[in-house]
Amino acid sequence: MSENINTLLKESRVYQPSAQTKAAAYIQDYESAYKQSIADPEGFWSNVAKELEWFTAWTKVLEWNYPWAKWFVGATCNIAYNCLDRHVKTWRKNKVAIIWVGENDQERIITYGELYRQVNRCANGLKKLGLQKGDRVTIYLPKVPEQIVAMLACARIGVIHSVVYSGFSAPALANRIQDAEAKLVITADVGFDRGKVFNIKSVVDQAVANSPTVEHVVVLRRQTPGVTLATPKEIDWHDWLKAEKAVCEAEHLDAEHPLYILYTSGTTGKPKGVVHVHGGYMVGTYITTKYVFDLKDDDVYFCVADPGWVTGHSYIVYGPLLNGATILTAEGKPDYPNPGRWWDLIERYGVSIFYTTPTAIRLLMRYGEDWPKKYDLSTLRILGSVGEPINPEAWEWFHRATGENKPIMDTWWQTETGAIMITPLPTVPLKPGSATRAFLGIEADVVDSQGNSLPANTGGFAVIKKPWPAMMRTIYKDPERYKTYWNTIPNCYAAGDICHKDENGYLWFMGRADDVIKVAGNRLGTAEVESALVSHHAVAEAAVIGKPHKLVGESIKAFIILKQGEVESHALIQSIKDQVLKELGKIGVPSEIDIVSSLPKTRSGKIMRRVLKAKELGQDPGDISTIED
Numbered sequence: 001m002s003e004n005i006n007t008l009l010k011e012s013r014v015y016q017p018s019a020q021t022k023a024a025a026y027i028q029d030y031e032s033a034y035k036q037s038i039a040d041p042e043g044f045w046s047n048v049a050k051e052l053e054w055f056t057a058w059t060k061v062l063e064w065n066y067p068w069a070k071w072f073v074g075a076t077c078n079i080a081y082n083c084l085d086r087h088v089k090t091w092r093k094n095k096v097a098i099i100w101v102g103e104n105d106q107e108r109i110i111t112y113g114e115l116y117r118q119v120n121r122c123a124n125g126l127k128k129l130g131l132q133k134g135d136r137v138t139i140y141l142p143k144v145p146e147q148i149v150a151m152l153a154c155a156r157i158g159v160i161h162s163v164v165y166s167g168f169s170a171p172a173l174a175n176r177i178q179d180a181e182a183k184l185v186i187t188a189d190v191g192f193d194r195g196k197v198f199n200i201k202s203v204v205d206q207a208v209a210n211s212p213t214v215e216h217v218v219v220l221r222r223q224t225p226g227v228t229l230a231t232p233k234e235i236d237w238h239d240w241l242k243a244e245k246a247v248c249e250a251e252h253l254d255a256e257h258p259l260y261i262l263y264t265s266g267t268t269g270k271p272k273g274v275v276h277v278h279g280g281y282m283v284g285t286y287i288t289t290k291y292v293f294d295l296k297d298d299d300v301y302f303c304v305a306d307p308g309w310v311t312g313h314s315y316i317v318y319g320p321l322l323n324g325a326t327i328l329t330a331e332g333k334p335d336y337p338n339p340g341r342w343w344d345l346i347e348r349y350g351v352s353i354f355y356t357t358p359t360a361i362r363l364l365m366r367y368g369e370d371w372p373k374k375y376d377l378s379t380l381r382i383l384g385s386v387g388e389p390i391n392p393e394a395w396e397w398f399h400r401a402t403g404e405n406k407p408i409m410d411t412w413w414q415t416e417t418g419a420i421m422i423t424p425l426p427t428v429p430l431k432p433g434s435a436t437r438a439f440l441g442i443e444a445d446v447v448d449s450q451g452n453s454l455p456a457n458t459g460g461f462a463v464i465k466k467p468w469p470a471m472m473r474t475i476y477k478d479p480e481r482y483k484t485y486w487n488t489i490p491n492c493y494a495a496g497d498i499c500h501k502d503e504n505g506y507l508w509f510m511g512r513a514d515d516v517i518k519v520a521g522n523r524l525g526t527a528e529v530e531s532a533l534v535s536h537h538a539v540a541e542a543a544v545i546g547k548p549h550k551l552v553g554e555s556i557k558a559f560i561i562l563k564q565g566e567v568e569s570h571a572l573i574q575s576i577k578d579q580v581l582k583e584l585g586k587i588g589v590p591s592e593i594d595i596v597s598s599l600p601k602t603r604s605g606k607i608m609r610r611v612l613k614a615k616e617l618g619q620d621p622g623d624i625s626t627i628e629d
């Protein structure tokens, strides 16, 4: 941990905001807004909080008892109330909240008024099953509106939701149900994926068989005839709610009352249950959605995530609904039934804000630029990326394919941070591959293992220096594990990512600290080497690992996927190595390159390098419950 990380990649392109982007933006001058926010962070956050509704006001903005934070101390609020009641009291009552498109193109359009009624019915249904404030409910649903309804219904009455992505296996689900001691599981009969039907209910059956805390299972039946239910434990979603009233008072909750647990995988050991709370999380997701995406009432906002991941929690459900936005959410994959799927949805619904991932962009890149060209994408005005470093090659492609003049918000954050931390705002000049600067009120830095700030262009650890409202409050039932985030580097929250700042203070994420490769005394981040590999015209995707090497400590091994139509050859491998040599110099060139047809990824699209490494070295890969294949 003591040595710094070498930075090899030099990216010099800068994109200035267009006149149109500037004219629209809430934040005209990032520099002065940032300075002001940092001079008085508590003042900044409390002003943001005042844009929302509280049942009773706070007596203190922050109580910081290292590493434990309480925000908006003494206040009562309810995030679901702010997502719904605040809007149905206004003209937004009949504004579209959710446009949902099924994989088979089925369409459901739900207004704020209708969502409010559905959520209230569901909240009353939860009460009828005996659920009380503080109880846990596991939601294991495919991407259907009921997933959002169930989340908000829990929040409304102070029940803590634990959403589990519906691709998880029975043991992974059981583990999460048991850790949370959930009393209720909400699920569906089936989900759809690339034209195939997959049985969700049977996974739940297996998981629940070993989970004694579960009293009921609610099943959303999408197929006819419906699956048989083992009553009275199993209840049909519609039967459950048909007699319920559409009115249910929102619980007045302490600002620090837990909103949800979301399990995220650790490198080793069991998944961590990240806990977020009503008050601070509401403030953080609200303002980041508003400023980063410059969200306005006439926008149509499309985030491709699944609510089963934190991106879905913060930027499909809570952030956008807090802002009264119209959200498009679609079941299915970007290349089914064809690679025009998302472009088609953007054209059809006039999407103006589009938030996606580098993995998805690289997937669509493989099919070429003709696909986006077939569609009218002129309604788009702000783009977003999240989940991994976006390599400049993918950034440029995304920028070009969507019409050259739309700013890309490369948003860096984590399940643990709750909300976006490092990001451009639409008026900030962009450098492809950099997540640019800290969000307002956030103090970020790049430091060595002792917490000393590093000079420009020296790689080190990405840290956050002060608490922020949307930060996780603990790891469920494991406070010791929570403390490690704040104990690894003195006086900082250590994200576990490596990063460098350039001469303009722009941050460049270089991969996970766990994945750093050490070649002849040089410590390299995976992102730079992978980015250099992908800058070769024949390479679609790349992952690199370090392999023990007698002479140089570690040597670099690369796994790459070729673009459609490219054929493996000795000459091709050599030209790929030459490309890396040109981009990074000798030190970054992989000594081995394997051509593969797929890479191990999490279901949210992140490459699992440690799985590649374990396989290569014949070791145990650790927790692989989140792996896609």
Ligand code: WT7
Binding pocket: 264, 310, 311, 385, 386, 387, 388, 389, 390, 410, 411, 412, 413, 414, 415, 416, 435, 495, 496, 497, 509, 511, 512, 604
């Ligand atoms: C890790 C957090 C945050 C929502 C989705 C993932 C990586 C995330 C970026 C970005 C470089 C990024 C980091 C981070 N990451 N966004 N824009 N640039 N790296 O949430 O599963 O909690 O993963 O994803 O390594 O630590 P998560």
